[in-house]
Amino acid sequence: MCSIAAGISGGLSLFQGLAMRGAAKDAANQTYQQELEGTQSAEDNKRQKQRALSEGKEEKTVAARQDKFAKAIDTLKGTKALLAKGQVGVTTNLLVMDQIRQGANYNEKIRQSIESMNRQYLFDVKSTEAEYQGIRNRLRSNTINAYNQIPTTGSILLGAATSAFNTELGMENNIFNMG
Numbered sequence: 236m237c238s239i240a241a242g243i244s245g246g247l248s249l250f251q252g253l254a255m256r257g258a259a260k261d262a263a264n265q266t267y268q269q270e271l272e273g274t275q276s277a278e279d280n281k282r283q284k285q286r287a288l289s290e291g292k293e294e295k296t297v298a299a300r301q302d303k304f305a306k307a308i309d310t311l312k313g314t315k316a317l318l319a320k321g322q323v324g325v326t327t328n329l330l331v332m333d334q335i336r337q338g339a340n341y342n343e344k345i346r347q348s349i350e351s352m353n354r355q356y357l358f359d360v361k362s363t364e365a366e367y368q369g370i371r372n373r374l375r376s377n378t379i380n381a382y383n384q385i386p387t388t389g390s391i392l393l394g395a396a397t398s399a400f401n402t403e404l405g406m407e408n409n410i411f412n413m414g
Contacts, residue, residue: 241400253391270377292352
């Protein structure tokens with residue numbers, strides 16, 4: 236039979252365990268809300284970064300194409316100027332071919348530069364995705380850990396029973412030692 240002291244001890248332990256469970260649930264729910272807000276913020280940040288990357292890439296691409304167009308005009312002007320002199324011969328032909336070659340080399344340089352910008356853009360977009368996933372995973376892990384900290388009803392009941400049992404056992408030992 237259980238003594239009154241053991242019953243009180245078990246009841247207090249049960250009350251304390253349930254209070255701790257309630258507090259842990261509240262903390263876990265708060266952590267979950269922080270996860271939702273943090274994930275939304277990270278997603279907004281990712282979207283803004285990607286928009287900025289896209290706009291920057293587009294501006295650089297337009298500038299490179301305008302530069303390419305300007306160089307094509309310069310090449311034509313230079314070729315026409317050489318041909319307008321009216322000189323014919325190997326030297327003039329070599330100068331014209333050199334002017335055309337320089338224009339083609341410059342166009343190839345611009346093409347390669349645009350390709351490089353495109354690759355860098357894709358790399359940067361992947362980087363923003365990875366950053367977002369890292370933040371999201373960290374927030375999710377925090378939420379999972381918070382929910383794992385909530386004591387189960389079974390563990391609370393076991394703790395209360397253990398407390399009552401230890402109190403009863405302690406009282407019996409005291410009576411045994413006294414007598």
